[in-house]
Amino acid sequence: MAELRYLEDVVTLECDRDRCIGCGMCSVVCPHGVFVLEERKAVMAARNLCMECGACMRNCPSGAITVEAGEGCVRGVINELLGIEGPCC
Amino acid sequence: MNAPATGNSPGMILPMAKEIPSGAGEFRLPSTDQPFVLGTVVTAVGPVPQIGSELFWRDLRGRYLVRWNIGRDCYSVEPGLYALGHPRDDSPVMVTANYKLTFDLLRQTLSGRDLWILVLDTKGINVWCAAGKGTFGTEELLDRIQASRLAEVVSHRRLIVPQLGAPGLAAFEIQKYAGFRVVYGPVLMEDLPAFLENDCRATPEMRIKKFPLKERLVLVPVEVMQGLQQGIPLMLFFLLVAGLAGDGPFLNAALVHGLPPALSVLTGIIAGTIVTPILLPWIPGRPFSVKGALAGLVLFFLVFIVSGADGSGYFMLEPISWLLITLAVSSWLGMAFTGASTFTSLNGVRKEMLRAMPAQFAGLVLGIGLWGASFWLG
Known part of the structure; x- marks a missing residue:
């Protein structure tokens, strides 16, 4: 099957190597295998596969990971553009 | 405790x-x-x-x-x-x-x-x-x-x-x-x-979260229902306006001028909510709006040309308007499938929408405009 990939270089995922304590939780919770542990530090091996779900950031005990997390959902973005608080999906 | x-x-x-x-x-x-x-x-x-x-x-x-x-x-x-x-x-x-x-x-x-x-x-x-x-x-x-x-x-x-x-x-x-x-x-x-x-x-x-065919298939009915919810008013609009504004009896005018654009909307719905989810990995292009539009383009020609309803006998602007309507609808609904997919990001969808929505809107407005113009001119 052809690979499913979305747009390149759009995600806001960042990982601060200095703050990383190497617990590996990000590589456990990421549903797209973005993180791998190298020399007891988390490395973004497949950053473009990130879907900004925010699981890694939420479960990082040292606050090393930041991402603008949210649902990539048309209605949500329209609500945001119109400046209204509304349900997403 | x-x-x-x-x-x-x-x-x-x-x-x-x-x-x-x-x-x-x-x-x-x-x-x-x-x-x-x-x-x-x-x-x-x-x-x-x-x-x-x-x-x-x-x-x-x-x-x-x-x-x-x-x-x-x-x-x-x-x-x-x-x-x-x-x-x-x-x-x-x-x-x-x-x-x-x-x-x-x-x-x-x-x-x-x-x-x-x-x-x-x-x-x-x-x-x-x-x-x-x-x-x-x-x-x-x-x-x-x-x-x-x-x-x-x-x-x-x-x-x-x-x-x-x-x-x-x-x-x-x-x-x-x-x-x-x-x-x-x-x-x-x-x-x-x-x-x-x-x-x-x-x-x-x-x-790892994958998005295999069987998962995409389960989502199709909900997509279709949501597509119909948005599309049926538009289809009724075409039938009603054509019936009222066209020549001859209401039903005849609605069929001649209203049915094709209504069918275009339906083609767009099918392309965006059935074809796009099913063929997602194989349709070229990364943005879902592009995938939707491509699915709409192919399906449009299948429906209108292969079926024999090729628009001959119509003033030329009219078939063009049908195509534009299908493309706008299929691109929009294809893009909406990002919400159900498992690998699209918020910032990706935002970027795609800011680019695609003006085109979709222009396509729909131009389509309706040409359609309206054509059967008064033609």
Whole structure:
């Protein structure tokens, strides 16, 4: 099957190597295998596969990971553009 | 009760806590007056509702209907602690959402096992979407642990939480405030038996969310229903305006000038909500709006040319307007499928929408404009 990939270089995922304590939780919770542990530090091996779900950031005990997390959902973005608080999906 | 902080409401100690809802953390077991409850299991804290793995006609009917977007907004079970089979104090605790579809699939998947199921109040939304909204989250789990007096029901301190719940829930905070260790289960429920048998260890493949054909297929009916909801008013608009403004009797004019653009809308709906989801990996282009438009283009020619309704006999602007209408609709609905897909990011969708929406809007307006112009000019 052809690979499913979305747009390149759009995600806001960042990982601060200095703050990383190497617990590996990000590589456990990421549903797209973005993180791998190298020399007891988390490395973004497949950053473009990130879907900004925010699981890694939420479960990082040292606050090393930041991402603008949210649902990539048309209605949500329209609500945001119109400046209204509304349900997403 | 050897877990720290279980005596306090977690909202009082969590720095990011919002206002505590009334009744949060107060002892409460789910009602036994729910159709799927078989009886109760006696525990240290009282009778816990017992459920089985077998689904009955009523459950299957509900599942079928929500797959067609019927009653999907209020398909839930009462949150709280349930006993599947005959669990003991050392049986595993599975955490899940109170979307009944999820709850039913879970008890069906765990058929033949005895364990505890802790259902969070996610307002009837599935685990992943609820985690994204934060309702499947740290505070709700802390509240639910306390409200169920889970630490008195089980002797161990381990919770199995679906991996896709992780966007809403911080494992280290659950450990810190409730004393329970969160073990993230596999992405797919069907991997749960293997996970449990492997001493609660997931293989790397179990951690990856894929989006195979069978998953995309299940989503198609809901997409179609939502597409029709938006598209039918537009189809009626074309039929009505053509009937009123065209030459001759209403019905004749509606058929001659109104039916083709209505059919164009329908073609766009089929392309965007059926063809795009099914052929997603094989349609060229990364943005879903492009995939949708391409699906619409191909389907348009299949429908209008292969079927023989090639627009000959019409003023030339009219068939062009049909194409524009199909493209606008299929591109828009294809883009809407990002919300159901499993690999699109918020910033990606935002970027795509800011580029695609002007084109879709222009296509639709131009299409309607040309259509209107053509059958007055033609």
